[in-house]
Amino acid sequence: MMAFLLTALWGAPMPDQLPRAVTITAIRQDTPVIRSFSFDQNFEFSSGQFVMVWVPGVDEVPMALSSANSITVQNVGDATAAMFRLNIGDTIGLRGPFGNGFSYGERMLAIAGGVGAAPLLPLARSDCIMTFLLGAQTETELLFVDQLDECTDLQIATDDGTLGAQGFVTALLDDLNLGAYDRIAVCGPEAMMRAVLSKVMEVGIERKCEFSLSRYMKCGVGVCGSCCIDPSGFRVCRDGPVFSGDVLVKSEFGHYIRDASGKKKPI
Ligand code: FES
Known part of the structure; x- marks a missing residue:
């Protein structure tokens, strides 16, 4: 009865909302704390779009697609820890893809930190x-x-200098001619992305730079308001996650x- 009433009130759910x-067909350990x-x-999607991943008996959380048939997960909480206990042959539920994804350019620069490369x-891979x-x-x-070295000019920075330049990835920007790129796509820890935004603002190119945000999400489809950002009220799930x-x-x-209760947590 409830399903009938909701359908009558809101209309039939879109296929991507179901x-x-x-079934999991492969699990790859990418880093000590990240698995694909x-x-x-396969899902038809645009780079940067996400799916809501239902881990049976635990929770439903947003995850970016790292290919048409994969997600890449960092073990950071209850739901992701439960995912790390899954095996090949286990079943999960996926809704989506949702959100807007990155704009494509012809001469792009990408900047990623940690699992933000996913x-x-x-x-x-789209060249x-x-x-x-x-x-x-x-x-x-x-x-x-x-994978990235195969298809891009890859430049690396590590905080401890064990590979590439020593220091933050944002320092690599200082040696680039940012005017050579028509779009810039960024994903990673928010403090890192804010540092990138500060740098691109210095040269007045923040409009051609896009950032993928991560926020607490309940519905994933623009209804609950849990992912709204201040002060615009834009919903990260529906108006983003790329801004x-x-x-x-x-x-x-x-x-x-x-957080889940709406309380502010400093970055
Ligand atoms: S998660 Fe519900 S509005 Fe974005």
Whole structure:
């Protein structure tokens, strides 16, 4: 009865809003804390779009697609820890893809930190990225080095200097001619992305720079309001997760996020 009433009130759910049960076909350990899970169905998607992943009996969480049939997961909480206990042949539920994804250019620069390389890998494989800046704390935490090296001019920075330049990935920007790129795509820890935004603002190119945000999400489809950012009220799930730099300049971006109760947590 409830399903009938909701359908009558809201209309029939769109196909992408219904969970699809998929079977895990492969699990790859990418770094000590990151694994890629491949499944038996392909999703038509744009780089940067995400799916809501239902881990049976635990929770439903947003994850970017790292290919048409895979997600790449960092073990950071209850749901991701439960995912790390899954095996080949297990079933998870996926809704989506949702959100807007990155804009494509012809001469792109990509900047990624940690697991932020996951939504940028499909963009790199589409041959539009000239230069890829990849950062992590240490060599073993660098994600997709071989895959990105195959299709881009890959430049690496590690905090401890175990591979590439020593220091933050943002320092690599100082040696680039940013005018040579028509679009810049960024994904990683928000403090790192805010540092990139500050650098591109110095040369007035924040409009051609796009950032992928991560926020607490309940519904994933623009209804619950749990992922809204201040002060615009844009919903990360529906209006993002990718936002142009000029939209983020005077926002909560890089300053705080909200937890499940809506309480602010400093970045
Ligand atoms: S997660 Fe519900 S509005 Fe974005």
